[in-house]
């Protein structure tokens with residue numbers, strides 16, 4: 001790892017650590033009762049704070065704020081769902097205090113989300129959990145997801161590629177260092193990004209099914225997903 005790569009990694013990890021889901025949201029997970037309505041409101045709060053965390057993390061990715069402003073928005077809107085699933089999968093499989101993940105799973109299952117979405121979601125969580133990613137890998141993988149050049153409406157794709165490229169190179173080196181006995185580990189990580197893209201479709205279905213049942217989203221979620 002070169003000096004520049006080490007500096008880049010420290011910046012990304014620092015940004016990733018700086019923005020965590022507020023503790024009060026996590027605490028509510030255990031306190032509130034279990035009605036479908038209550039669960040939906042909790043998930044709305046979790047999703048809203050995840051998007052806020054995503055925006056703050058993204059702003060700290062070196063070079064992001066120098067991109068064309070409309071492209072910055074296009075990248076955020078295009079990656080919000082994937083970044084949210086990636087972060088919740090990492091939180092879910094790693095840092096959840098004892099018993100929280102079961103409670104969260106229960107609330108997700110009883111929040112009006114159709115079963116056809118629940119299965120792929122928890123399969124994804126399991127496949128991320130099995131990787132036992134270290135923090136640096138989690139942070140870099142999230143930054144790489146956000147800096148995907150071929151999102152809809154991105155005008156200057158090469159500029160995004162120039163930011164994403166060094167992160168992919170750095171992640172590749174990290175994987176070799178962290179998992180010397182597993183040469184295909186880096187490929188498995190990138191495979192998760194492909195699986196993530198399939199979740200975009202399920203997520204759109206989920207939003208629609210909530211909306212037809214007249215559930216209300218927060219303004220931030222409406223804005224990032226162009227609903228209502």
Ligand SMILES: CC1(C)[C@H]2CC[C@]1(C)[C@H](OC(=O)c1ccc(O)cc1)C2
Pocket residue numbers: 040043044045046047050084085088108216217218221
């Ligand atoms: C764990 C998850 C990533 C998975 C189940 C809850 C999540 C936080 C997310 O919820 C929403 O997207 C969502 C969108 C709008 C809304 O009002 C509530 C939740 C999907």
